[in-house]
Amino acid sequence: MSGASAGNASYDCLVIGGGHNGLVCAAYLARGGRSVLVLEAASQVGGAAITREFAPGFKVSACAHLLHLMPGSLIKDLGLDARGLQLAAAHMRTTAIAPDCPPLPIDAHDPTLLAARSAADAAALPAYRARLRRLAEALYPVLDTATPRLGTESWQDRASWLRIGWRIRRLGRRDMRELLRIGGMCVQDLLDEHFETPLLKGALGFDAVLGTSAGPRSPGSVFPLLYRMAAEVQGGSALAQPVGGLGALSDSLARAALAAGAAIRTSATVERIMVRDDRAAGVILKSGEQITATNVISNADPKTTFLQLLGGEYLDTGFVRRIAHLRARGVTAKLHLALNRLPQFTGLSDSALAGRLLLAPSLDYVERAFNHAKYREFSAAPIAEITVPTVNDASLAPAGRHVLSAVVQYAPYELAGGWQNERQRFVDLVIDALERCAPGLRASVEAVELLSPPDIEREFRISGGHWHHAELALDQFFIVRPVPGAAQYRTPIGGLYLCGAGCHPGGGVMGIAGRNAARALMREAA
Amino acid sequence: MLTESEPHYRQPLLKTPFHERARALSQVDSFIPWAGYTTVDVFSFVEQEYFAIRNASTLYDLTPMVKYRIDGRDALRYLNRLMTRDIGKLKVGRVAYSVWCNDAGHLIDDGTVFRLGDTEYRLCTGERQLDWLLDSALGFDLQIDEVTEETAALAVQGPTSCAVLKNMGLGGIERLKPFELAHFALPAAIASDAQIMVSRTGFTGDLGYELWMRPEDAEAVWDALMEAGRYCAIRPIGSRALNMARIEAGFVLPNVDFVSGERTLRAGTERSPIELGLGWLVDLNKGHFTGRRALLEEQRRGPRRQLVGLDIEGNKPAHNALLYADKAGRRQIGSVSSATWSPTCKRNIALAMVDVPYIETGSTLWAEIYLNRELVWERRMARTHVVERPFFAPERRRLSPPADY
Numbered sequence: 001m002s003g004a005s006a007g008n009a010s011y012d013c014l015v016i017g018g019g020h021n022g023l024v025c026a027a028y029l030a031r032g033g034r035s036v037l038v039l040e041a042a043s044q045v046g047g048a049a050i051t052r053e054f055a056p057g058f059k060v061s062a063c064a065h066l067l068h069l070m071p072g073s074l075i076k077d078l079g080l081d082a083r084g085l086q087l088a089a090a091h092m093r094t095t096a097i098a099p100d101c102p103p104l105p106i107d108a109h110d111p112t113l114l115a116a117r118s119a120a121d122a123a124a125l126p127a128y129r130a131r132l133r134r135l136a137e138a139l140y141p142v143l144d145t146a147t148p149r150l151g152t153e154s155w156q157d158r159a160s161w162l163r164i165g166w167r168i169r170r171l172g173r174r175d176m177r178e179l180l181r182i183g184g185m186c187v188q189d190l191l192d193e194h195f196e197t198p199l200l201k202g203a204l205g206f207d208a209v210l211g212t213s214a215g216p217r218s219p220g221s222v223f224p225l226l227y228r229m230a231a232e233v234q235g236g237s238a239l240a241q242p243v244g245g246l247g248a249l250s251d252s253l254a255r256a257a258l259a260a261g262a263a264i265r266t267s268a269t270v271e272r273i274m275v276r277d278d279r280a281a282g283v284i285l286k287s288g289e290q291i292t293a294t295n296v297i298s299n300a301d302p303k304t305t306f307l308q309l310l311g312g313e314y315l316d317t318g319f320v321r322r323i324a325h326l327r328a329r330g331v332t333a334k335l336h337l338a339l340n341r342l343p344q345f346t347g348l349s350d351s352a353l354a355g356r357l358l359l360a361p362s363l364d365y366v367e368r369a370f371n372h373a374k375y376r377e378f379s380a381a382p383i384a385e386i387t388v389p390t391v392n393d394a395s396l397a398p399a400g401r402h403v404l405s406a407v408v409q410y411a412p413y414e415l416a417g418g419w420q421n422e423r424q425r426f427v428d429l430v431i432d433a434l435e436r437c438a439p440g441l442r443a444s445v446e447a448v449e450l451l452s453p454p455d456i457e458r459e460f461r462i463s464g465g466h467w468h469h470a471e472l473a474l475d476q477f478f479i480v481r482p483v484p485g486a487a488q489y490r491t492p493i494g495g496l497y498l499c500g501a502g503c504h505p506g507g508g509v510m511g512i513a514g515r516n517a518a519r520a521l522m523r524e525a526a
Numbered sequence: 527m528l529t530e531s532e533p534h535y536r537q538p539l540l541k542t543p544f545h546e547r548a549r550a551l552s553q554v555d556s557f558i559p560w561a562g563y564t565t566v567d568v569f570s571f572v573e574q575e576y577f578a579i580r581n582a583s584t585l586y587d588l589t590p591m592v593k594y595r596i597d598g599r600d601a602l603r604y605l606n607r608l609m610t611r612d613i614g615k616l617k618v619g620r621v622a623y624s625v626w627c628n629d630a631g632h633l634i635d636d637g638t639v640f641r642l643g644d645t646e647y648r649l650c651t652g653e654r655q656l657d658w659l660l661d662s663a664l665g666f667d668l669q670i671d672e673v674t675e676e677t678a679a680l681a682v683q684g685p686t687s688c689a690v691l692k693n694m695g696l697g698g699i700e701r702l703k704p705f706e707l708a709h710f711a712l713p714a715a716i717a718s719d720a721q722i723m724v725s726r727t728g729f730t731g732d733l734g735y736e737l738w739m740r741p742e743d744a745e746a747v748w749d750a751l752m753e754a755g756r757y758c759a760i761r762p763i764g765s766r767a768l769n770m771a772r773i774e775a776g777f778v779l780p781n782v783d784f785v786s787g788e789r790t791l792r793a794g795t796e797r798s799p800i801e802l803g804l805g806w807l808v809d810l811n812k813g814h815f816t817g818r819r820a821l822l823e824e825q826r827r828g829p830r831r832q833l834v835g836l837d838i839e840g841n842k843p844a845h846n847a848l849l850y851a852d853k854a855g856r857r858q859i860g861s862v863s864s865a866t867w868s869p870t871c872k873r874n875i876a877l878a879m880v881d882v883p884y885i886e887t888g889s890t891l892w893a894e895i896y897l898n899r900e901l902v903w904e905r906r907m908a909r910t911h912v913v914e915r916p917f918f919a920p921e922r923r924r925l926s927p928p929a930d931y
Contacts, residue, residue, distance in 0.1 A: 278814060312665040313607050316629035316816040321661045485629075492819060 011037045013521070014283055014293040016270045016309065017461075017500070019047025020070075022299030023253035024514030025499040027078050029297075030260035032522045037291065038262060039283065041269035041461060044247070045254045047299070048460045048467065049509050051247030055447030057398040058338040061245035063451070063460060063467070065334075065387055065405045066092070066356065068239045069231035069510040070249075071144070078256040085242055085252040088393040092239035093355030095348065096203035097386075098362075099436035102347040106203045106358075118197045128194050135179050136229035138167045143230050143505035146516045147479045147487050184474065187225060188216040188363050198362035206360040206383060210407070211467045211508070213331045215370030216363045220474045227472065231510055239356055241392050246509065253511075273298070273309045273496065280496035283309075295495045295521060299514070301462050301469035302326055302482040302502040308463075310493065319492055322483035327476060328502075330453030330465035331373050333411035335384075335430050337404040338397070338447035343388060345438040350391075357386040359437065373410035378426050382433055384408045401446070406430070413453035413465050423450060469502035478504055489513075489520040497521050539564040542589035543678040543744035551762055558765065561653060561674075563590040566764035573869065575767035579730050580870050583686045583760040585751060586768055588679035588736060589744075592654050597646040598668025605639065605647060608662050610799055610821075612812040616641045621705045621725050625799050625807055626658075631820030632787025632796035634658060635780055636804075638727060640707055648673070652780050658788065662816065678744040682751060683734030683771075685920075686758045688928040691724070691735060693754035699735070700927035702726045716750045717743045729768060731775020733922045758931075773866045773877060776835060776915035778802055783833065783863040783877055798824055801879070803833045803915070831860065832885040835915035836876040838893050839908045843867050844876050847893040851884065853907050855894055859884050862893065868917055875917045887912050 013029050015022045018040030030036045044050060048063035067087075075081065096104045105113055115122035141163060148160035168176060182190055187208040191201040205216040208225035215221070232238065242248045254264055269286040273296055282292035298305040302323055306312075312320045345353065360366050360383045369379035390402040397403050408430050415422055427450050435442045453465030462469060470482050479487050482502040489497050499517030501507030540563045542548075548566050556567040565587055569575060578584045596605065605613040611624040618641050625636040637651035645668075649659075659670050682691060691699045695713035702708055707725035720743050728734035739747055752760060769779070778784060787796040798821060799808050810822055838844050849860040860880035868875045876893075884891055889912040897904045922928060 275814075278819070307665060312662075313603060314814050316819070317608070317658065317662040318629035318816070320664055324661075324664055 011035045011293040013295045015297045017299030018045035019299045020049045021499050021514035023257050024511040025518045026262040027257040027260050028518035030262035036262035038264040039268040040266045046250030049246040049250045051245030054336045054449040055338040059396045060336045060405050064509045069508045074511050080252040083252040083255040088241045088243045090240040095352040096199045097357050097437045104199050121195045121197045124194050138171050139230040140233045147504045182222045185222045186217050187221040202360035202362040203358040205363050206358045215367040275314050279494040297497040297499050299500045303463035327471040328464040328466045329413040331410045333408045334451040335406045336449040339402040339444045341444050343438045343441050354391045359384040373412045376416040378411045382408050419452045468507035472506045489517040543741040544587045547748045561590040568764045568766050572766045575763035576770050578761045579771045582758045583684035583690045583755045584763040586681040588681050591650045593674045594649045595671045595673050600666040601645045601668045604666040610808040612809045627817030628787045631798045631817040634786050678741045680737045683728045683730045685931045687734050689930040690755040694750050703926045716746045730771040770866045773864050774868050774918040800829050831881045834880050834912045836910050837913045838874040838910045844893045844895050850892045853892050
């Protein structure tokens with residue numbers, strides 16, 4: 001995909017990386033009248049939100065595989081519906097699966113199965129959801145706006161703090177107290193307070209640890225759950241699967257950017273950010289080509305941006321130290337299976353198979369799975385978020401065949417035995433775990449692709465192979481994300497901005513970081 | 527050195543290679559810890575030792591100075607990013623005094639940078655800095671090693687120091703200019719086949735040299751120097767006498783005149799090089815270095831306070847004195863960090879941190895001095911003037927070749 005050819009022209013804004021945040025940022029900048037060029041190293045835009053063939057005839061959303069956090073306002077602003085974004089499935093169901101017990105729907109679609117297992121849990125679930133949703137709604141403005149700074153005299157910062165404080169105050173005494181109480185808690189304690197069914201608790205706890213280097217008993221594990229729910233508050237269509245996979249979303253974002261006047265170059269790898277007089281001055285491509293610009297916006301992760309593309313020479317030691325200490329080692333792998341028939345999960349309805357399956361039979365099981373990661377081992381009994389995208393979108397595989405796409409934890413970036421040697425053992429282990437829930441699955445596998453964190457690092461150029469570019473936790477959130485000194489999308493270098501998942505509010509195909517970065521730039525360089 | 531039989535907690539301080547010599551000459555058994563070593567505070571009388579600095583020659587054991595070897599392809603780029611000065615101007619065989627700052631532009635420490643080769647430098651500092659040096663090295667191709675223990679160091683300072691070194695057999699030492707370094711073969715009588723590095727540097731503001739040698743040559747060099755300087759009554763000195771000389775020279779001392787910006791706990795107690803009167807060491811145009819953006823901002827805003835030299839009425843040193851704008855002591859505007867009676871200048875001098883606008887030369891301030899008169903304390907408000915530093919800067923410190931006296 002390519003817009004106007006670039007040559008050596010000078011731009012207002014260069015965006016390094018055409019991931020979804022880079023494209024969102026470019027679209028908003030171009031709509032704001034800036035001349036924008038997006039430089040993407042891969043041959044297609046999308047970053048970690050792409051659809052690609054992993055076996056002849058089989059396509060899959062290579063990294064992220066569900067759309068649920070992107071605000072409806074952003075989709076509407078950029079007119080993505082009109083630019084090719086269609087949903088193959090929306091409001092997808094979530095079902096907990098386990099080897100030895102029947103599947104359990106854990107969303108609001110069908111409470112009868114839960115009631116049959118535990119009347120108390122069925123009664124407690126709606127109130128639990130409602131309260132978390134109220135807290136999440138109060139937190140949403142925290143996600144949506146650029147983070148205010150502490151200790152400044154700027155009225156914008158003060159207004160921002162007031163707005164956040166007001167939203168939380170408006171929760172009322174009881175909910176506010178609950179937010180303070182559970183905000184730093186571990187998710188197991190929270191779930192133990194409310195529920196008794198292990199399968200239910202395992203699946204509810206799963207969303208708290210998905211994509212993070214934490215187990216249900218890790219302190220602060222309620223926070224990622226609230227964060228995810230807060231983002232979902234404004235997500236237009238809850239859990240959704242775009243027609244053609246996540247790549248179709250990225251394509252529609254690229255069309256929106258092009259329509260607004262931005263240019264996009266693919267297969268253009270940025271090697272260095274040029275600095276002149278302590279300001280970003282453009283980039284040097286791997287080919288040696290130099291492109292000058294007034295502003296450079298990096299969609300790359302903070303470590304790549306500061307330590308590789310820029311270099312410590314232009315930064316202060318304390319700042320570099322903070323970037324180096326950023327916790328950004330992935331524990332999440334992605335498994336793609338090409339299947340010669342529809343997988344048969346024991347006891348699972350067809351409609352549930354069209355949704356999201358969570359393999360997390362109990363909180364103990366999840367915690368044990370996490371234990372291994374602490375010692376640089378992968379889980380002997382892993383947890384997984386599974387979709388069979390071909391149920392909703394037959395275009396992804398040859399007729400009658402299917403694709404299984406699973407996000408699998410825990411698979412630490414730094415594996416004691418090395419991924420080279422241990423890859424096949426991990427694949428077998430995950431397929432065995434799936435086979436126990438879907439007998440016959442192994443025999444139907446035609447091709448396998450595993451993306452370990454080092455693979456994700458290589459393919460998507462994310463330092464540490466972390467989906468969120470940097471661990472999403474209380475210590476790397478909001479006014480300290482990614483680090484103090486770069487938490488308002490600006491960096492110590494004038495004209496250099498960040499717009500990726502490493503910024504507030506984080507990753508998950510949300511696009512808010514890209515939008516906020518564009519706004520921050522245009523406010524500053526008006 | 528520690529021995530196997532002595533557990534470290536019984537003998538927590540290291541001994542320098544000069545320790546046995548110093549122990550033998552110590553008359554008052556006054557030793558103090560410095561950077562993990564035991565060193566001499568006073569040998570005999572502070573005044574005697576001080577006058578030897580200004581009138582003859584002295585030996586001062588510098589071994590505890592922390593020394594780092596910085597070597598590699600990116601050593602210059604690295605040092606320029608670390609230091610406030612343009613190290614690119616430092617030629618092989620020369621030494622530069624410089625400081626380095628944290629991100630906020632607050633001073634971490636000062637030290638001397640020796641350029642030993644194309645890519646090899648040595649950094650000497652008063653305190654250990656390896657964590658900061660290593661964190662600063664991220665992304666640079668170089669090697670940093672602490673070489674404190676493998677290098678013994680001795681300062682030879684005083685008007686006759688050049689003559690003494692010549693006497694010892696370092697031919698050509700008189701050609702060494704200030705801030706130059708050179709290697710000399712040690713005379714065979716001292717050590718066979720051994721080299722010694724000499725730099726014309728020091729902390730006294732006087733003519734003087736610093737000698738850098740292998741620990742195994744240390745005692746022989748000490749003995750040779752004592753012999754070569756016998757004619758002018760060369761004597762070893764402790765830290766107290768050196769402190770008087772360095773105040774006269776206007777040099778700042780870590781943990782006395784400033785606390786490292788990475789160690790302060792209270793807001794507002796950290797100091798920038800501009801505040802410490804070391805703005806001349808800060809090159810804001812050489813390219814980026816840690817703290818540059820903060821220092822640019824400080825320069826734009828103007829400093830709020832500055833280290834100044836004081837001349838205080840009377841002859842009672844104004845140790846730790848609070849400074850006031852008025853004699854009644856209603857408005858505090860600073861405090862003294864170093865004070866001494868200067869025997870050479872015959873002035874009561876001090877270094878003090880003073881608020882703007884009282885930093886201008888000629889400003890009149892009042893120092894609140896507490897006097898202990900046989901355990902009866904008295905308070906005195908002494909009229910004080912801000913004066914130029916250094917207080918004492920003899921021509922001989924720069925003269926090349928130096929006179930023999």
